[in-house]
Amino acid sequence: MATIDDVARTAGVSTSTVSYVLSGKRPISAPTRARVERAIEKLGYRPHAGARALASARTNVIALMAPLRVGVSVPVIMQFVAGVVTRARDFDHDVLLLTQDDVSGLDRVTGGSMVDALVMMDIEADDPRVPLVAAAKQPTVLIGLPQDPEGLSCVDLDFEAAGRLAVRHLAQAGHADVALIGSPPEVLRRHTSYAERMMRGLRDQARSSGVTVKVEACDSSPAGAATAVDALLSTAPDTTGIVVHNEGALPHVLARLAERGLVVGTDMSVVAVCPRDVALSQRIPMTSIDLPAEDIGKVAVDMVMARLEGEQPSETRLLAPVLTERDSSAPGPAADVG
């Protein structure tokens, strides 16, 4: 591999000049720049990342900590990841991937100066990683909200608003009894905050819209979905509107409703909270509140980069939910008959 000295020699300039051509931090005359660039081209020179990191205290790498295994729905994770990686490239950064459970990885990458910044997904209410990154010298952005987001940078969908929006949509369509089929019990147990925020919004809006709301936790398996649907329909048989906030369970919920002879979009209105493509790949196109995972990932990177440049203060950003009506929801019992 050619070094910067090789380039300098073949261009007939000093190494610092080459460095300045590369970084643009000092003015270089056009002819000199041209000679240097020709030399770089000719030698196929690539700056050594380690040397650069050592000298400049910048790695141009950000760490992304993602849950590679359980619970959270896989397509959603991938979209977050895709968003983060592509946006990072826009800032000329690469992404180092850490798994959620590798808590010591935080120390490793921050303490070892392997990365300039961190993005962490799937934050729990009382997340053990939060104090660690708060102590790190690298800025961090959390995807999801911990108990106390004070002084931290966070992004997420505004699930509380999403809950309100879903209920408002159903209530306005004339549904008087609605339900949530939500996250698996273990997610609730971990107090992943989105589930709780969702429920809060749901209940708020139910109260002010004057509708009843029943909540069922739901395993992502076919059996779990069946159990939840059955439980719901036996304890709240008047339910005509369901919000499903569980991508994994969604197809199985729909299957169970069908098995019980309920036609979604006619007998039962269903609003899904999930990524657009998941909503579109069900047996019928689902009315849904989009979970813009890729966008959230991108925003996370934008925020972390902002903090890396200027000394932006930390902030938490909640993205407004958007509901798209498709074929799975329809007017309910109390609807004005046009």
Place this chain on the structure above:
Amino acid sequence: MATIDDVARTAGVSTSTVSYVLSGKRPISAPTRARVERAIEKLGYRPHAGARALASARTNVIALMAPLRVGVSVPVIMQFVAGVVTRARDFDHDVLLLTQDDVSGLDRVTGGSMVDALVMMDIEADDPRVPLVAAAKQPTVLIGLPQDPEGLSCVDLDFEAAGRLAVRHLAQAGHADVALIGSPPEVLRRHTSYAERMMRGLRDQARSSGVTVKVEACDSSPAGAATAVDALLSTAPDTTGIVVHNEGALPHVLARLAERGLVVGTDMSVVAVCPRDVALSQRIPMTSIDLPAEDIGKVAVDMVMARLEGEQPSETRLLAPVLTERDSSAPGPAADVG
């Protein structure tokens, strides 16, 4: 951040001694080692990754190039990734994540010495990335097979054997007319080799088992699956055994079969080629040939690490397929009646 010199000073030794304590490359007496370790502990010292990379020409990072977007099924990708990341940690390496389409990323990370080695997923027959990594100084392992794997390291499921196994299973169960519902057309168009290897094995075994085999490409959408099923059943109405090699389409294929009044596991035997958990989360537990994505990822890392240590020659490893009988396959028309 404390440096190695700080540690040396507080331990009362030279920096090289600290370095040797850390690396174990020279014998250090117990008392000295203890003093150094205490100092490290006390100062919370972490070696600077960049400095280390510069001096040792080793980054302890491997690059993983994964398709973060289309085509290939998302859960499978995640399992590959999870396998790679966890196994990399066993070798004290971290993972830098590149997207498939970021071809220039290869140059960047190899030329810039950002990584010690590479793992690339989703290799196509005539993959443009192959010549690039072949020219790189870092060893590379491909997940999937290019046209000519000569001189390259590759891992994959032995799809040809999987095809044979699937047909043999169905043929032995008494099915005389079988079919493949396979990858989306665009995957075939890219000549991703697994699809072709699968078909080859399928046809080979069909010939020697004396059964007919019909092949349908299949989009992963509900509509695509319906089209494929309908086409199959109209052009080959005698089909009683289907191999589905398309995780995304699998649920929709099953749904369409049900819509047409065919009971899977009775009227129609279906063998899925997919990860175990996908097979288990369908409407009924599927007889399947496991696609051990996580294992493949791990093997890829093992191979790449082996090449990093000794000067192992490159090799290609095909994992033997395993078929697990569950509820979606049953004896067919020609079965001996017990």
Place this chain on the structure above:
DNA sequence: CCGGATCGTCGAAGCGGTTCAACACGCTAG
């Protein structure tokens, strides 16, 4: 015609590790 900016370039000092040759020391063998 001179003093002082301005512009472009350079030299050298780090950045924080690894590693090699060398050395001090206490032993054993001759």
Place this chain on the structure above:
DNA sequence: CTAGCGTGTTGAACCGCTTCGACGATCCGG
């Protein structure tokens, strides 16, 4: 008693790049 050896430790060179202070040249106004 000395030559020779192994063990444990050290000093210093080096890895490839960034960046700061300085310097020569050119240009301006006075």
